[in-house]
Every structure is written in C-alpha cells, then in structure tokens.
Amino acid sequence: MAETCHACGANAKGTYVCAYCGVLTHQMESIEDQRRALDEYHAAVSKADELGRKSLFKTGFLPDHKALVIEAGLRMVPFIEFAGTGDDATGRLEAISLKLKLMPTDAETTKAISEFEERIKAQRRADRNFTTGLTIVILAIIGALLWVFAKRCG
Numbered sequence: 001m002a003e004t005c006h007a008c009g010a011n012a013k014g015t016y017v018c019a020y021c022g023v024l025t026h027q028m029e030s031i032e033d034q035r036r037a038l039d040e041y042h043a044a045v046s047k048a049d050e051l052g053r054k055s056l057f058k059t060g061f062l063p064d065h066k067a068l069v070i071e072a073g074l075r076m077v078p079f080i081e082f083a084g085t086g087d088d089a090t091g092r093l094e095a096i097s098l099k100l101k102l103m104p105t106d107a108e109t110t111k112a113i114s115e116f117e118e119r120i121k122a123q124r125r126a127d128r129n130f131t132t133g134l135t136i137v138i139l140a141i142i143g144a145l146l147w148v149f150a151k152r153c154g
C-alpha cells in the first residue's frame, strides 16, 4: 500500500483506516469490513501518543452500521475521563451520539444515546467545575496580592 492518506497526507499504513488521522482509506462494503475498520482504528488509537490520539478522535471515521456505531461509542467511554484527550474523545462521542439520533431509533439506540449523553454531560460538567475552581484560586491570589500591596503602601 504505497498510496498516501487523502486527508492528512500520511503514508496510509492501515488496511482500512489511516493510522494517523483515522479517516477511511478504503471503501467498506460489508458489516465485516466496517468491524475490521473499527478494530484497526482502535488499534491505531491504542498505539498513538496523546497528540496522535487527539487527531484520531477529531477526524476518525465512524461506522455506518447501527450496532457498530454503538460499539464505537462504547469504546470511547474509557477515553473521555482523561484530561489530555478528554475533550476530543468527548467530541467524538458527541458525533457518535448525533449519528445514532439520525438513525431510526429502537430501544437499544435510545438507551445507548442516553448513556452517551450522560457521559458527555458529566465530562462537560467536570470541565466547568475545574474552570470555576481555577478562577476562584486565581481571584484569591489576586486578592491576597492586593491586600499585601495595600498594607505596604498604607
């Protein structure tokens, strides 16, 4: 396979997906093909470093078959709690959740969507709490500095 990835220009080393950005490098016809592509995608994710994962999560392909879309979502869950790649992993889970919403829903899809959205919300909430905590600490430091400064001048 000498051809390069049409999306990022890397040497497309994988059979189905680019190991660098995760886009499909080959057309998939059957569910088996999609499953193999998803396996290959996650093999690339597990080998990649933090930066590599970020781009794999941002641009990685999503399967079309419903059961595999759900599986793709489940396989993202362990990644969304990591600080370094959590945002991008959550972004991918959001895309997965959206893709499921656009499909004809049944009990299984509805359940999967609500599970995924719960995780997404929890992650966003954790982000917000961290930002709020940081703001309070910074304001406290500024306050302390102003107090020290005021005492010195006064």
Ligand SMILES: [Zn+2]
Pocket (backbone or CB within 6 Å): 005, 006, 007, 008, 009, 010, 018, 019, 020, 021, 022, 023
């Ligand atoms: Zn690529």
